[in-house]
Amino acid sequence: MELKILENIEIAQNTFSLKIDNPNLFDALAGQFFMVRINGFNYPLLRRPFSIADFNENYIEIIYRVVGEGTKILTKKKAGEFIDILGPLGNGFSDIGTGKKIFLVGGGIGVAPLIYLKNVIESQYRLPYKAYFGFNFKEEIYVDFGEIATMDGSVGFNGNVVDLVEKELDENSIVFACGPTLMLKRLAYVCYDKNCKMQVSLESRMACGIGVCLGCVVETQDGYKKVCDNGPVFDYREIVWQAL
Numbered sequence: 001m002e003l004k005i006l007e008n009i010e011i012a013q014n015t016f017s018l019k020i021d022n023p024n025l026f027d028a029l030a031g032q033f034f035m036v037r038i039n040g041f042n043y044p045l046l047r048r049p050f051s052i053a054d055f056n057e058n059y060i061e062i063i064y065r066v067v068g069e070g071t072k073i074l075t076k077k078k079a080g081e082f083i084d085i086l087g088p089l090g091n092g093f094s095d096i097g098t099g100k101k102i103f104l105v106g107g108g109i110g111v112a113p114l115i116y117l118k119n120v121i122e123s124q125y126r127l128p129y130k131a132y133f134g135f136n137f138k139e140e141i142y143v144d145f146g147e148i149a150t151m152d153g154s155v156g157f158n159g160n161v162v163d164l165v166e167k168e169l170d171e172n173s174i175v176f177a178c179g180p181t182l183m184l185k186r187l188a189y190v191c192y193d194k195n196c197k198m199q200v201s202l203e204s205r206m207a208c209g210i211g212v213c214l215g216c217v218v219e220t221q222d223g224y225k226k227v228c229d230n231g232p233v234f235d236y237r238e239i240v241w242q243a244l
């Protein structure tokens, strides 16, 4: 689907917000993602997966970090140009209104889908929640709510976001998390320890995004599953964390 770009601006160091016109033809769950064709030529050939950072009747937002060739080309896109997106794909976060204490825990670019989740919790569920986000340093921060941890101590808690949130969690908590694999792994061990619920949105190198190429499999208690098709959101108890 070719949609018009409304805005594509740098909002933090190496981090861009891409807002795309929303034709109101479909709905999207927090946690789902789009496969984006970077340009109309066949380079780069493969679409790139990006989570939904916001979705409303006016626009769809993607927040992306520039890491390689595809995202570098994406930064050159201008308002008024069109972009081809496929989706929304995958599953989303679920069981949001379970009566448990809600925690959003994100790291780096993994905070992006939790911004949309926060908007859904506020507008549809009207439930209280707490948010904890980790970044390496001040210039990387692109979110304006939640408690912040930075690895260099330039903003908020000095250290890892898992250390910041750990003491808050107990068996009445439900955590929605997205971020680097190592962060999610540490958080998973904490959640096992505290016996709380958690859903994690996993990132895996992905080629097709629609369950065909098997490039993004992850080991689960039920064998290998596709992050694009069976995920990207999983119950953390399903994942074989030792294999990651």
Ligand SMILES: Cc1cc2nc3c(=O)[nH]c(=O)nc-3n(C[C@H](O)[C@H](O)[C@H](O)COP(=O)(O)OP(=O)(O)OC[C@H]3O[C@@H](n4cnc5c(N)ncnc54)[C@H](O)[C@@H]3O)c2cc1C
Residues within 6 Å of the ligand: 033, 044, 046, 047, 048, 049, 050, 051, 052, 062, 063, 064, 065, 066, 067, 068, 069, 070, 071, 072, 109, 112, 113, 202, 203, 204, 205, 206, 207, 232
């Ligand atoms: C479900 C999902 C949601 C994501 N959401 C976001 C988001 O909201 N914002 C954001 O900045 N990034 C997100 N990513 C990561 C993003 O897809 C990669 O950073 C991006 O594809 C890199 O493309 P590139 O051409 O710049 O890098 P290159 O390294 O040149 O990419 C080469 C190839 O590897 C794949 N690839 C590289 N890194 C990743 C990665 N981490 N995950 C999956 N495929 C990768 C690319 O799709 C491409 O096929 C998400 C990944 C997944 C799987």
